[in-house]
Amino acid sequence: MDAADRLKQQLADRKIQRLLLQSNDPAQIVAALVACADAHTDLVIAHDYLDRGLIDRVIEDVSVDAVACQEVGHIRAVPGAGGSSEPASGKVLLMTSGTTGVPKVAAHTLDKLLDRIRATSSVESNVGGRWLLTYQPTGFAGLQVILTACLTSGSVVIASDRTPSEFAEAVERHAVTHISGTATFWRSFLVARRGLLAGGSTSPGSLRQITLGGEAVDQTLLDRLAAAFPDTRITQIYASTEGGALFAVHDQKEGFPAAWLEQGVQGSRLRVVDDELQVLSPRKMLGYASGQASPISGDGWLGTGDLVRVDQDRVRFVGRRDALINIAGSKVFPNEIETFLLSLPGITEAKVRGVPSPITGQAVLAEIVVEKGTDAEPVRRATMQSCRSQLARHKVPSMIRVLPAIEVSPSGKKA
Template sequence: MAASGQVPLRDGRSSKVALSLGDPAKVILGLIALDGIASRILLLSPGMVSSEFDGLISEFDPDLIVTDNKALQSEGAVVTLWSEEIASVAERRSAPRPRICSTQWVFATSGTTGRPKLVEHSFASLSRATRPSKPGVETVRWGQLYEITRFAGIQVMLQGLAGGGALLLPNRISSLSAQLRLLAEWRCTALSATPTLWRKILLTGDRPKLDLRQITLGGEIADDAVLTALKREFTDARITHVYASTEAGAALAVHDGRAGFPESYLRNPPSGIVIKINDARLYVHNHDVTGKYLGSGQSFRDEDGFVDTGDIVEQRGDRIFFRGRSNGAINVGGNKLFPEEIERILLEQPTVSEARIFSRPSPITGQLVVGEIVPADPASDHKALAAELLNLCRSRLPRWQVPATLRVVAEIRSNAAGKIERSSL
């Protein structure tokens, strides 16, 4: 391990640095200190399990790992502890300065349905959805509920800082209610989260009043139920659901308060980012992303610059709706089922606050559809509620799509990216 404060780097055109820092403020300072000096910067989640960490480090093969974890060890790379000296480098570099190289920022995918993969982005790709604050308008104070090492977390960081606003960083180790209390105390006016996390926010009984002017949803399908609930709770807020992915980058934003997006976006994208649909799959144009997973070299962008998002969509009237992830479909006797479509039916019911559909192995059908729900009223008759919801599913779904069981639980587990944990726990 290198001595504290020393940041040994080779020529910037060849140096690769991994940041594994528990404090999001240190991540920001580390990015400022290294951008334009290191050729690649990998952002690692501090809560990552050791097997995932070791796998990503092996693929990235860094020259240097900067960490605030004294116990971290790694073969083949210099490990240096964070120090105030590194922070001072960031402060000195906050003014315009010459760049040795064009740094690629590297992110791990969320790994919702498989092992995380590494994706490279240029700063141009990361900031293409960042909008500067309007002159004379009160400073927008963005709360950060995402891990800052995630693609979504960096989007919030850039909107808060590069967009001319303010960025509020509550301690993510704290409970959600504690984080919300801090954001209220710090006068947060803009907040971004996954639909899953927004449902948890709405369920937080002792949450303080947040005077939000901007609400953003991303990372999962935003259905009408959660959009309606947010409009009812935050009457003065503009509600936007965005589509972005680690591979494709930021793609589109919808402001009309309805699920899906207008079909006209395919012809006239309001943000200038071209999208298309081919064989029911959504593609996003992005020439600023490398287009191959780092390490494996597997391509995810075609020769015309379109990234296959893996999201399955369908058109109904003048609207495009998301059905689910192609790699998240459940195979039931040769038929494909998207969990989100059953979850949407359950979440339309006022008796349900959260829902998760997943699968268990079945020797007969291959996979067995099962589900969990969180009741809106914890004191309700759980057995009767589950039976009622199963009857609802039978009335609206083909037999093979109906869950074999629905279990009432206190909470639906989410992963580090704030999305529903899809694996059968």
């Protein structure tokens, strides 16, 4: 009897309603998904980097009554657990990142999580692929990669270490065919790949599909990817823990067609309210199992928190609502300045954030990474000069710092 069968038997025998699994192992995650679906038990997939205190808080908030042990075929009961007030039905409960506190837990049905994957599983280029896992496997994006590999008779490739150089070496070593990652991942991957090529490695030529998601994507990055991989399909995917898999863009242009605001796309409807993108999708979460107020309105629309700008026939992402910088009453979008910085020579990564200012309330701080082998100070001075000559005064950074690397969160985004 394999792990999924053993787990299913225990769930049924002990009448477990809600199970928590804390594991980074894709095989364990899949086994738990199969067992819980068959036993009609809800599964909470927890990030492995959360400490015991946060896990205990989630167990209480979400009414978990059992926890999967390290060997997934076995479980332990949660002492004093009263069980969930709602009947178990095999739901999949996914966490937000939790990097700033207790994560929210979004409830999905397995069918809805598989909906977009099933729609593309028969595409010839997806069948039998080798998928590099760049995302945290316990998050929405990572789980989508794992499930896609399962439904397309593919395999998941896990780098020995989550560093750009190890990811690049894993692609060569295992002839990876599909990579899905954040814009931050792809910028660092391009740098690492150049290092391998300079060292005598040959480009594997196996890559069929590049997918970008989780962060706003600038045109400069899309152009660099197209130049580096001219025969590879490049897709931007828009999805979130709350919204599910929403839509994909294949035209290698920043943003998405404005016509979709009227026509809808891939089963979802889109609208812009107070500069925020809102979506009405059959694949969105059922709600937060952790009790927080839902961002879904009474008529089913989900506020994404992503601010956009409609520019003729294109809708472009300008930043997150919660990341806005207020400079003496003027709004500054960090993403807009980052996009500008990344278009300048010598810069491979950039992060912009607001810092306190006694005069304007906030000021703009820019952090950049320069190309290896480049003298950092001339690049920093030239960058400041470009900002002063080409950006509006309130958007000019008060300081530009050169860093060896930009910190990345477990979700693959800029921390």
